[in-house]
Amino acid sequence: MTGMDWNAALTYLPYFLEVLLWGAVTTVICTAGGFVVSVALGIVFGGFSSSPSPLLRGIAYVYVEVFRAVPLLTLLFIIYFGLATIGLKFDAISAAIIGFGVHGGAYLSEVFRAGILSINKGQSEAAFTIGMTRLMAFRYIILPQSVRVVLPPLANFAIGLLKDTSLASAVAAPEMMFNAGRLASETFFATEIYLLVALLYLCMSLPLSYLSRSLERRMGKGYAR
Template identity: 60%
Template structure:
């Protein structure tokens, strides 16, 4: 065993402890940003399919702007730009807001596609029995659209989990940030980044399994 690996084994408790602490922060940022993205995606998907030209234009502008600007740039704007205006966010909330705004733009199109995939006749039938358009959307359309977009949502969640490594640029103490600190401290870059890869893999695989389970459940619900 090489000297570097012996040093890694010797310092393993310290290294893995700091990496797992960063992994917890990574999960928190991912979960928070996912919730923000879903809420924004649903809201702006509703605008995109609205009869109002103003709401459609607003949603279109949001999607185009936030999908065209790199997420790292958006993180810098949220963290540094808002601070210049007197709105100071700590790294963790800044990461959640930045990833959430960016993800919402992508999920807007995902939810819009899911809504439009549901036959329009179902909405018309709901309106004909006295439902409002909002109630028809909530009760009839969205449950079916959700089953349609589950694979895209799962892929988005996995991608978001990996993209949170960019939060290290605004000093959020997530997995990659802690890994970089450890490399500077120990110079064991190969061993530490292999450990980071294993942790990311351990976080991503359950998401993939959950996605497949939800797809199968949704398919059974559709057949029923």
């Protein structure tokens, strides 16, 4: 079959949507899981990189430089295929979540570091004067205030992560792109299927884009006051 045959493709549309929407569920799972891991690592290593301890700053520096330098696809292959050779086996979805999380955490650590450093040092000093430890001051004073600064970048990161989950198809995670490839090989409606995938990604990305713009406006009003 050559070219686009929309009439024939429309007859398969319910089947296409069923398969792709099941893949979309996996896409959302990978996105949500990777986002949670990225934020957790971003907070930890962002805190390390803004710490007065040279050791913690060094650990954060190595983590950020290494995982920002390694391509995400290469990292997924290492986690899924490479670690299996030493007995650490992960299923495709778990490997994808870990890979997205570790890779994304390296970027978000810099976002959180900037957010933490944007808080006036007097906040920490005031916390110390009332008997708080450095960890308590970070948890209860610094981090809550820095979250307000980093919310818009976090929303933008989530949009990018949603699109990056298409790389999980390389390790056979049954997300949308993996299912789309299977459908295209079965039916030869490659153009129509991938256009439908693009539309589904758009439908999932638009709410996140709206959330990002809304957060930016709210943050801007907050700073204006």
